[in-house]
Amino acid sequence: MPAKQPRPAAYRRLSRRILEAVTEATSGSASAGRPPDALGAAGPVPVGHAGAPHRTEILAALSLAIDLGLGQPMEHMLRATLLGLRIADRAGVDPAARGRIYYANLLAWIGCHADSFELAALFGDDIGFRADYYMVDARGLPMLSLMLRHAGSGLPPLKRTARRSLFAATAATAVRALIRSHCTSAGHLAYRVGLDAGMPAILSHTFERWDGKGLPEGRSGVEIPLEMRIAQLADVAEVFLRTRGLDAAVATVRNRRGTQFDPELADLFCKYAGELTESLLDIDPWPAALAQAPDNRALAGEELDTVLAAVGDFADLKSPYTAGHSRAVATLAAETAAEYGLKAAEIEVLRRAGWVHDLGRMGVSNGVWDKKSPLSSMDLERIQMYPFFGERILGRVPGMGRVAEVAGAHHERLDGSGYPRGRGGADLDPSQRILAAADAYQTSLEPRPHRPEMSPQAAGQRLRAEVGAGRLEERAVDAVLVAAGQKERRRRVWPKGLTEREAEVLGLLCHGMNNREIASALVISPKTARNHVEHIYLKIGAGNRVSATLFALDQGLWDRAAG
Known part of the structure; x- marks a missing residue:
């Protein structure tokens, strides 16, 4: 995006008031043409289990980001999942298919953000278009009218007319290519996040219709998997139930019976609508949906990292300008943290925060992200909310609270x-300062609609200018530049001739560790640890741990508050 201008104090206060209002919001839309109140009923983060997050919790969080890109309040897909399972139970679906229905409902639109760039090129506001898409039976004149209404939006009148004329002549080819790309992307992403091997094929039918007039293959009737037929109905019914009430939901399903929807499923919904939707809008859908999950397996270590990296790739596909951005930031942030001197656990937090720091980008239209002209004040307000959305989404997942805190602050400044x-x-801790510097550096290396990519040298100069202006921490920037190969690592001269390893052992000694504990922490033998301790005592003239600790405090080698 074009460089952000410094904000006056009054403007910042206004932004914070908007943020406070969003925090309290309980309903709304994420469309780029509406106020950013898309948190829906997310509410306070519930108390969850202790330990590693579960796969389904990560995928449920991903569904919240998908909601933003659909122009729906968060938890739309969770409610649609609950409704889909109720329909499946009423239809007597077997347990195996029920599990697939769960994920088909939760992630039916997982590929939608991968075509946002192309969709915005056609219709201006990709999020607004998707929100309006729910309101029509997407075929014939209603669909053409919707597309023509959005084609060229945001352009001056003459250019808008020309764009609509061009689109009318090429609509079939353009939309078919768009849907095919969407389905391919959905399949790749489903595989990457570890879903059942059969899920990509199911998700490829997201835009197919019972009457055979869908895309990309024109499948019809029972050629469309049952899981997707249920997901399609539940997705649309939830929107009308929430926005217009039960009668409107029933009327919409009845009107689309035999066109978009399976007639038998439509009849079942209309007959049992009261029962199927009972309390659906009143319950907290997060715990309710997770309780129905077919897979409650915890993720940790490399397996968790694989899923988080896939989520980061998903966010980056929002625009071709950001492809691969989160991967690069994660690597740079972790290497910077090591150079900075953070402990292994916090380095892991930074790597994971790097992968998912841009998840909230889903809530801003590509009509804003890909804009070449200067951004309006409204554009800036939308952009300035996206880290908050990302933090709220990630914070829903037990075990991801610290990652959410770091990721949500990557655009904060000193x-x-x-x-x-x-x-x-x-108010900004070292990890948050590091991620801010790493993200700023990596962003400079990548092209954006309003500027070409910078060279590593120019990106380094830009970072140093930010230090000079008081916006980024000098130590964090120095560590970024060392990690990026733009600056040589300084070799620290330790007092009394201590080596770097002896200084590290001294810090552990100050924590009260004995030789065996020091050996375990540093992955060395107890004998080696004992030798280090003896050399330290000899060099600094200490006789025990207490005098060694006092020496470390006097020399600034250990800070109890920093741990």
Whole structure:
């Protein structure tokens, strides 16, 4: 996006008031043409289990990001999942198919953000278009009218007319290519996040219709998997139930019976609508949907990292300008954290935060992200909310709270000029400062609609300028530049001739560790640890741990508050 101009104090206060209002919001839409109140009924983060997050929790969080890109309040897909399972139970679906229905409902639109760039090129506001798509039976004149209404939106009148004329002549080919790309992307992403091997084939039918007039293959009737037929109905019915009430939901399903929807499923829904939708809008859908999950397996280590990396790739596909961005930030942030001197656990947090820091981008239209002209104040307000959305989404997952805290602050700045909360100074911890610097550097290396990519040298100069302006921490920037190969690592001179390893052992000694514990922490033998301790005592003239600790404090080698 074009470079953000410094915000006056009054403007920052306004942004914070908007943020507070969003935090309290309980309904709304994420369309780029509407206020950013898309948190839906997310509410406070519920108390969950202890330990590693479960796969389904990560996928449920991903569904919240999908909701933003659909122009729906978060938890739309979770409610649609519950409704789909109720329909499946009423239809007597077997347990295996029920499990597939769960994921088909939860992630039916997983590929939608991968075609946002092309969709915005056709219709201006990809999120607004998807929101309006629910309102029509997508065929014939209603669908053509919807597309022509959105084609060229945001352009001056003459250019808009020309764009609509061009689109009318090429609509069939353009939309078919778009849907085919969507289905391919959905399949890849489903595989990457570890779904059943049969799920990509099911998701490829997202835009097929019972009457055979869908895309991309024109499948009809029972050629469309039952799982997708149920997901399609539940997805649309939830939107009308929530926005217009039960009668409107029933009327819509009845009107689309035999066109978009399977007639038997439509009849079943209309007959039992009251029972199927009972309390659906009143319950908290997060725990309710997770309780129905077919797979409650915890993820940890490399398996968790694989899923989070896939989620980051998913976010980056929002625009070709950001493809691969999160992977690069994750690597750079982790290497920077090691150079900075953070412990292994926090390095892992930074790597994971790097992968998912841009998840909230789904809530902003590509009509804004891919804009070549200067951004309006409204554009800036939308952009300045996206890290907050990402933090709220990630914070829903037990075990991901720390990752969410770090990821949500990657656009905050030391002088308080950043967003979304305008935090600064002591309110930003080392990990948050590191991610901000790493993201800023990596972003400079990548092209954007309003500028070409910078060279590594120019990106380094830009980072140093941010330090000079008081926006980024000098230590974090220095560590980024060392990790990026733009600056040589300084070799620290330790007092009393201590080596770097002896300084590390001294810190552990100050923590009260004995030789065996030091050996375990550093993966060395107890004998080697004992030798290090003896050499330390000899060099600094200490006789025991207490005097060694006092020496470390006097020399600034250990800070109890920092751990």
